[in-house]
Amino acid sequence: MNQRPNILFINTDQHSWDAISAYGNPYLHTPNIDLIHQNGVSFTKSYCTDPVCAAARSSWATGLYTSETGVPFNGGQLHPDIPDIGQVLKKGGYRSFHCGKWHVPGRDVRESFEVLYYGNDNIGAGGAAYYDSASTHAVADFLTNYDEKEPFYLQIGYIDPHDVCEYLHNHEEKRIPNPVEQGILSENELPPLPENFDYDIRETVLNRVCRRVDDALIHSRILKAVREWDELHWRYFRWNYYRFIEKVDAEIGRVLSLLQQTSFNDNTLIIFSADHGEACGSHQLFQKFALYEESVRVPFIVSCLGEGISIEKERFDNTHFVSGVDLLPTVCDYANIETPEGSQGMSLRPLVEGKDINWREHAYIESNYWGRAIITDQHKYVTEYIPKTTEDFIPPGPDEKQLGLVQLFDKQNDPGENVNLAYEPNYQEVIDTCRDKLLKQESQLNRQKIVHKGPQNTITNWGNRLQDFWQN
Amino acid sequence: MIESIPLHWSFDYNQGAQKPDYARELIELLHLYKDSSDSRNVNTVNGQHRRHVYQILPNYWHGYQRRNNQNESISIGEVVVERRQENGDLWKYNVRYINNTNGENLRYRFSCRDEIYRPLHENWNVEVHNSCTDIYSKLSWDGYLTSIPEIQLRINNTDITAGKIDNSLPITCNWALFDVFPALVESNKEKVDSVDIAILDDLEQLRPKCRIGYLDTIESPISLVGYFLYGTGSLPSYWWIDTYGNTVIFSSVFETLVLKEKMG
Numbered sequence: 001m002n003q004r005p006n007i008l009f010i011n012t013d014q015h016s017w018d019a020i021s022a023y024g025n026p027y028l029h030t031p032n033i034d035l036i037h038q039n040g041v042s043f044t045k046s047y048c049t050d051p052v053c054a055a056a057r058s059s060w061a062t063g064l065y066t067s068e069t070g071v072p073f074n075g076g077q078l079h080p081d082i083p084d085i086g087q088v089l090k091k092g093g094y095r096s097f098h099c100g101k102w103h104v105p106g107r108d109v110r111e112s113f114e115v116l117y118y119g120n121d122n123i124g125a126g127g128a129a130y131y132d133s134a135s136t137h138a139v140a141d142f143l144t145n146y147d148e149k150e151p152f153y154l155q156i157g158y159i160d161p162h163d164v165c166e167y168l169h170n171h172e173e174k175r176i177p178n179p180v181e182q183g184i185l186s187e188n189e190l191p192p193l194p195e196n197f198d199y200d201i202r203e204t205v206l207n208r209v210c211r212r213v214d215d216a217l218i219h220s221r222i223l224k225a226v227r228e229w230d231e232l233h234w235r236y237f238r239w240n241y242y243r244f245i246e247k248v249d250a251e252i253g254r255v256l257s258l259l260q261q262t263s264f265n266d267n268t269l270i271i272f273s274a275d276h277g278e279a280c281g282s283h284q285l286f287q288k289f290a291l292y293e294e295s296v297r298v299p300f301i302v303s304c305l306g307e308g309i310s311i312e313k314e315r316f317d318n319t320h321f322v323s324g325v326d327l328l329p330t331v332c333d334y335a336n337i338e339t340p341e342g343s344q345g346m347s348l349r350p351l352v353e354g355k356d357i358n359w360r361e362h363a364y365i366e367s368n369y370w371g372r373a374i375i376t377d378q379h380k381y382v383t384e385y386i387p388k389t390t391e392d393f394i395p396p397g398p399d400e401k402q403l404g405l406v407q408l409f410d411k412q413n414d415p416g417e418n419v420n421l422a423y424e425p426n427y428q429e430v431i432d433t434c435r436d437k438l439l440k441q442e443s444q445l446n447r448q449k450i451v452h453k454g455p456q457n458t459i460t461n462w463g464n465r466l467q468d469f470w471q472n
Numbered sequence: 473m474i475e476s477i478p479l480h481w482s483f484d485y486n487q488g489a490q491k492p493d494y495a496r497e498l499i500e501l502l503h504l505y506k507d508s509s510d511s512r513n514v515n516t517v518n519g520q521h522r523r524h525v526y527q528i529l530p531n532y533w534h535g536y537q538r539r540n541n542q543n544e545s546i547s548i549g550e551v552v553v554e555r556r557q558e559n560g561d562l563w564k565y566n567v568r569y570i571n572n573t574n575g576e577n578l579r580y581r582f583s584c585r586d587e588i589y590r591p592l593h594e595n596w597n598v599e600v601h602n603s604c605t606d607i608y609s610k611l612s613w614d615g616y617l618t619s620i621p622e623i624q625l626r627i628n629n630t631d632i633t634a635g636k637i638d639n640s641l642p643i644t645c646n647w648a649l650f651d652v653f654p655a656l657v658e659s660n661k662e663k664v665d666s667v668d669i670a671i672l673d674d675l676e677q678l679r680p681k682c683r684i685g686y687l688d689t690i691e692s693p694i695s696l697v698g699y700f701l702y703g704t705g706s707l708p709s710y711w712w713i714d715t716y717g718n719t720v721i722f723s724s725v726f727e728t729l730v731l732k733e734k735m736g
Contacts, residue, residue, distance in 0.1 A: 029704055099608075115606040120575045126532045129707070129726040130574035133674070137576070137600055138608030144628035166532045166725055174484050182687065183666070184700050184708075246705035250677045257632040 004094075004336055005309055006268040009155040009327070010036075010255065011060075012248050013053060013101060013125075013162035014288060015274035017046060017297040019245050027191040028242035032253035033299070036272045040303025041315045041352050046322040047363040047375065048276045051288040051295040053103050053125065053162070055366070056275035056324050061085050061104050063328035063343030065366060067395030067447045070106060070455075072369045077106030077452045083340050085328050086112030089153045092337030097142065100135035101125075101157030106452075113155075116142055126166060128159035128248070136251045143258045151267075153331065158251060161244035164278060167237070168286055172221045176233055190235040191242070194294075196416030197234070199283035202423060204405045205469050206371050206384040207290055217462055218289050226286060234281045241280050259305065266306030269334050271327065274298040283417070291373040291382045291407075292417055296365050302330070302352045309334075311352055320351055321363040321375070342446060364441045369459060370396060370404075370466070374438045380417065381434030382407040386470055387463035393450040398442035404470070406431055480690050482698060482710035483723035485531045494529060497546055499693050501527055501730040502720065506694060508733065522736035524650065524718065526551040526729035528571065548573050551729055553650050561586045562593060567647045575604035580675050582645055588655045589669060590648035592617060596675050615675055617643070623678050635678035643670040652684070653699050654717040671706065679706045696720060 018025055022034035023042070049059035050066040050073075058064070058071035061084040066072045070079040078084075084107055086096040098113035101123045109115060109122075117138035123131050139156055146152060179185040203212070210217045214224075226233075252272075259265055277295045279285035288295040300322050304311050325345035332339040333347035350357045363375040370385040384404040385396035396402060406422040408431055421427045450456055478484075485494050528549040549571040555563045567580040582596035595616035602608050613627040615634070621643075623634040637643050644652060649671075666685025672678055682703025687710060689697050696712040709724040722729040 097607075110606075117602070117604060117606050117608040120573060120604055127530075127573055127726065129724075130571055130576070133676075134574045134576050134602065134608075137602070137611045138606075140613075140627050141608050141611045144630045163532065163725065170485060170531060170725060175481050177481050182700075183685065184687070184702055240707070243705070243707050247707065250705050254632075254634075254677070257634070258627065258630060261630045261632055 003267065004151045005304075005334055006151045006264050007094075007153045007271070007331055007334060008255075008259070008268055009153070009271045009273075009331070010158070010252055011155065011272070012158050012160065012245075012274045014164065014276060014278045015161055015245060015248075015299060016277035016280065016294050017044065017299050019161075019242065019278075019280075020299060027238070028245055030245060030249040032249045032256055033272065033301075035256060035305070036252075036270055036301050036303045038314045039305050040270070040301050040311050040313065041317055043300040043302075043317045043320065043322040043348070043351075045318065045320060045363070046273070046298055046300035047296050047324070047365055048274075048298050049324040049364075050366045051276040051290065052367075053275050054105055057102070057104050059324040060273075060275070060327045061107070063325050063340065063345040065325060065344055065364065065445055067366055067397065068344070068445055070448060070450060070452075071104065072366060072395050072450070073455070073458065075105070075455045075458050076450065077455060078104050079448055080106070084112050085153075085155075085331060088328070088332065088337060088340055089335060092332075092335055093150060094335060094337075095148055095150045095152045097152055097154040099138050099142075099154065099156045100131065101159050103157075116154075123157070123159065125159065125162055128163040128244070132158045132160055132248060132251050136254050139255050140258055143255070143262055143264070146264075151335070153335070156255065158248045160248035160251075161241060161278065164237075164241045164244050165287060167240050167244075168219075168222045168225075172225045176229070176236065178232055179236055180232065185236075185239070187232075189239070190232070191238045193231055193234055194238075194280065194282045194416075196282045196418050197284060198418065200407075200418060200420040202405075202420045203407060204371065204382060204384040205466060206368055206404070209466055209469050210289055210368055211285060217465060219287065222286060226284075237286070238280050241278060256305065266304075266308030268304065268306070269309055270301075270303040270305065271330065272299060272301040272303065273324075273327070275324075289368060291365060291367050291371055291380075293380075293415075296367075296373070298324075300326075300348075302348055312354060317351060320359050321361070322348060323363055344445070362437055362441075364438070366395075369462070372397070372438055372442075374434050374441070375411070376434070376437070378410065378412055379430055379434060380407075380409045380411055381431065381438065382409075383435070383438070387466045389467070391456075391460055391463055393456050393459060395447045395450070397445070397447065398439040400435065400439060403435070408434070478692065480688065480698065480712075482687065482700075483712070483721050483728050485529075485723075485728065493546060498529060498721075498728065498730050501732045502693055505720070505731045505733060520736070521554075521556045522651075523552065523554040523734065524731055525733035526553070526722070527732045529728045529730060530573070530726070531723070531728055532726050548727075553647060555651070557586065563590065563648075563651070565645075565647060575602050577601045577603065578674070580645070580647055582647075582675055584644060584648045587642075588652065588659060589642035589667075590644045590652050590655075591642050592644055592648075592672060596645075598675050613676070615672075623672060625676070634672075634676065635680060637670050637678070637680060641668055641670045641681070643672060645672050645675055647674075649684075649701065649711065650719040650722070653711045653713050653719055656699070657697055657713050658717060671701075671703070673706070677705070679703050682706055694720070
């Protein structure tokens with residue numbers, strides 16, 4: 001490659017790793033994401049750093065885990081001294097553009113990027129039907145007009161399929177129709193219940209208080225509604241989720257079609273990923289926030305529709321654990337810019353080029369401030385920190401004495417995560433090994449104190465609720 | 473649901489969307505239209521010039537925030553669907569869509585043949601102006617159907633294919649559906665089996681296989697016949713037609729369009 005490539009980072013929101021037709025999902029049709037896959041390498045062991053929007057996006061922007069960024073949940077604030085991907089690329093001679101959803105609180109996107117489109121009131125969640133279409137228009141205008149000599153980095157943040165949340169909110173209190181009885185759909189058009197619809201109730205306290213109890217910390221009104229759902233309601237919810245994905249796939253298709261007609265096509269690297277997944281009925285859950293696979297495992301594809309960048313076509317990488325922290329180092333590597341010091345990520349470029357290099361042996365994920373997971377080839381270890389009696393607002397870890405309950409799953413023999421093995425005596429050694437990996441990983445993090453009052457209040461309020469549970 | 477003013481499930485967004493005034497505003501709009509002197513014009517489907525104005529009510533929870541004035545309308549924009557019949561067999565559409573949330577102001581110009589499913593005819597044009605303050609301020613594109621048939625779009629002198637169409641299906645635009653459903657009522661086909669159709673959403677995104685069909689009939693808040701539209705790449709939407717041949721309510725996950733004014 002003679003010149004530095006343009007880089008197009010297309011991201012969707014709440015898009016589970018397997019909700020792509022090229023990966024064999026028969027319940028939706030995503031010809032455009034399929035095209036990205038057919039022209040690149042799909043990393044199938046790709047995980048978000050934290051299954052919630054702002055937190056995961058803070059990792060994309062910085063190459064850091066969420067206990068380091070200041071955004072360990074949606075209400076956090078990015079620490080001001082951490083450089084973001086827009087700033088890094090700009091300093092490295094790129095034109096850095098942003099379009100659509102950003103959702104990294106504490107960082108004004110317009111200070112780090114040249115912004116194509118960000119709505120009237122700064123795009124958050126909701127309203128994808130309006131914002132995603134406008135984002136595509138903005139990108140169409142950009143791709144058909146850009147004639148600067150510098151290479152560009154353009155990140156497009158689509159909201160969908162996140163707006164399946166709107167479907168859930170809309171049905172908090174109103175009756176959901178039975179589309180089969182209405183004669184709208186036949187039953188065989190609806191996806192079946194997921195194989196892991198049931199769940200092992202021996203979950204962490206954190207997950208139960210956040211997602212299961214009557215007055216759950218997160219979206220308890222939706223929880224109340226879905227408790228009334230029957231099998232068909234769940235299946236219709238899944239059917240709707242896939243329509244949201246098809247909708248955003250069409251937007252992506254417009255961008256790809258235009259790119260293919262421009263002179264940039266051969267020399268534009270495309271990275272496609274999502275901030276987190278969607279439970280979509282697995283374990284009788286909806287949305288994200290949990291550490292089950294459907295919420296934390298996301299697509300990650302590195303691709304080029306032309307021939308100017310060395311990328312093997314239509315290859316699955318089923319070997320390497322990829323994390324949201326890898327975006328920044330990967331982009332920097334292709335841009336020939338030094339990755340900021342302290343980044344936790346690794347460049348995927350050698351893997352894309354088929355090189356054999358030393359790689360991490362597990363994925364590390366945080367959730368809801370106190371939740372943690374380590375994923376190895378064989379096991380998934382999920383645990384939690386018990387909230388401190390006196391909160392210092394430094395994200396917890398590594399602290400073995402403060403660890404709470406454990407969920408352990410055998411990924412090879414129980415991919416649906418149906419049976420928690422943590423209570424089987426034979427697995428104590430596995431738990432010890434995973435815990436050691438967790439503590440070692442966390443010893444390498446530069447955890448930073450949460451300094452803003454708003455997120456501090458969230459930690460205090462949530463911590464008090466969790467303390468009540470632990471004490472009773 | 474507010475007990476005193478029950479709405480059909482397909483356009484009831486009272487509570488879940490945190491808009492307690494939604495039902496009141498929707499019903500007020502319906503009555504505003506119904507009470508207007510022009511609403512009872514007969515034979516409107518075959519009229520020469522028709523103009524319908526719709527208020528956009530938001531259905532989505534997180535994107536909508538009531539402004540400081542609690543008495544302010546929850547409306548987030550307006551749609552004007554205007555069309556003229558020309559040469560006896562063509563309808564020339566001019567649709568203006570103004571959305572205050574995303575800042576886009578769109579104008580769609582296209583033609584359809586005077587048939588029940590309003591098939592798209594020849595070429596079309598879309599102009600978009602964006603009121604937001606960032607780089608993107610405007611865009612326009614032209615489109616046409618090829619003989620294959622497939623959809624071709626030209627955006628800033630760049631030509632792209634926007635999808636191929638199954639020849640056996642009628643293809644229309646979502647904005648022409650405001651006349652397709654009334655035509656189904658008028659032709660007494662409202663309760664026949666559902667029909668497959670291709671939709672070119674906003675003259676831009678092809679939904680190659682959709683299905684439309686009869687949904688329900690209601691008498692409150694006014695007498696309406698309902699239809700559904702489902703399909704690949706398309707979120708379910710519901711369309712309600714009054715006894716005078718007007719599409720009065722369109723509702724999907726994100727928005728409900730309510731007729732507030734009409735001519736012809």
